[in-house]
Amino acid sequence: MSLRIVVCVKYVPDATGDRHFAEDLTTDRESVDGLLSELDEYAVEQALQISEEADDAEITVLTVGPEDAKDALRKALSMGADKAVHVEDDDLHGTDALGTSAVLAKAIEKTGYDLVMCGMASTDGTMGVLPAVLAERLGVPQVTLLSEVSVTDGKVNGRRDGDTATEHLEASLPAVVSVTDQSGEARYPSFKGIMAAKKKPVESLDLDDLDIEADEVGLEGAWTKVDDATPRPPRTAGTVVNDEGEGGKQLAEYLAGQKFI
Template sequence: MKIVVLVKQVPDSGAERNLRPDDNTVDRSSANNVINEMDEYAIEEALRLQEAHGGEVTILTMGPERASESIRKALSMGPDGAVHVLDNALSGTDALGTSRVLAAALQRINPDVVLCGAESTDAGGQVLPHMLAERLGIAALTGARKLTVEGSQLTIERQTEEGYEVVTAATPAVVSVWDTINEPRYPSFKGIMAAKKKPVETLSLADLGVSAEQVGWTGALTGVASHSKRPPRSAGQKVADSGEGGVQLVEFLTNEKFV
């Protein structure tokens, strides 16, 4: 089984994140950049599939030169190699352009299963898995909390607010996962050392047959028009209970439409 895991480098969600004032994009240069949290669960699931069914696991990343740090971190968990799509023309690419580039890379690799996080912490769009499946003409099994494989048949439990749905499809397919699917392993010292020697193929837009006009600022169909800092939290309303506290509390909850 050939498995590809999509990995995105994002600013650490535990630290303050900002947008750049000049182009309204995420400021990555001043942030502590890490692997997107959901993608770590996708890596773990890929490794479990490999352990159960054999095959190889490849990391696929689109990003600037510094994204190689996250590639090596991902490889230290156990995957066999990686592909890094690296091109200066990619700066400013939106989700639609990203799906075009990643789809071209996936067509080159031709995997049985594409695994990815259900969303990224820097955008939270949850649209990329669907876009990729559409471009590749394959099934999209999204929002998985459980994945099982029997031959060429994939079955997921899709997490919903009410419980879960059971969805099946044949390979090849795109599967996105939530953090309820497993517990990612920690890289061992042996894994960290081995990651330094694992192959990482670097591809440009030309290698993928994608025009620079279809990506970046020129090809983007969406963008952030303006942004501002979140306003500071205001002081809460205090209720002094002099016998009418319960009534005031109910009135407040009613006005806020909690009851």
């Protein structure tokens, strides 16, 4: 029987762009370029490695987001995933991590799965709670923050590296796994992979398809919201130290005044 792997990925604003909030204090995704979250690329890579070791496996990449989120799916498909599912609905605007986990859980159940893989966090929200909440909603074990992961004999095995200890973990499938940025560099899509991705199936779902009411998600159903935000002040001109023989002294006085030393 084929090993069904679902990788949850997110389309996020480019961290190198000018990111800010929209008028409703949600992330402005219109005025900045987006891309597949770098931390999710590690999850795609580990799913591909597991698939290569398995006798028979199929990788589905899943995302929740606007029309442009298909770009994140295409990136994962060009890396080697087999197919994709895109959940898009206007009522999802402003959905928080809890709401997103509910949508993902429904989509995963509809798709079918043995192993769900996630990155350790998204590069925009950086909450890192979604894999655990998703496992709770699905009613399956979670094995999170792994730097090494494999699947053998119906079980997922992994290594979690902490500051003071290393843990070796195991859980029976089905399960939810998250991997860290120490799990191995993600591969670059080849030209052949990019061309092949254009022909791979991308299924579109909305809230009706998942039997989710609009008031359960979006800003209205969010458990967490941004109440207030203050723009970062513009960068001011730095202090110039003119070295006329006492530059070191002036530098030390400045650092002491700023309490750096």
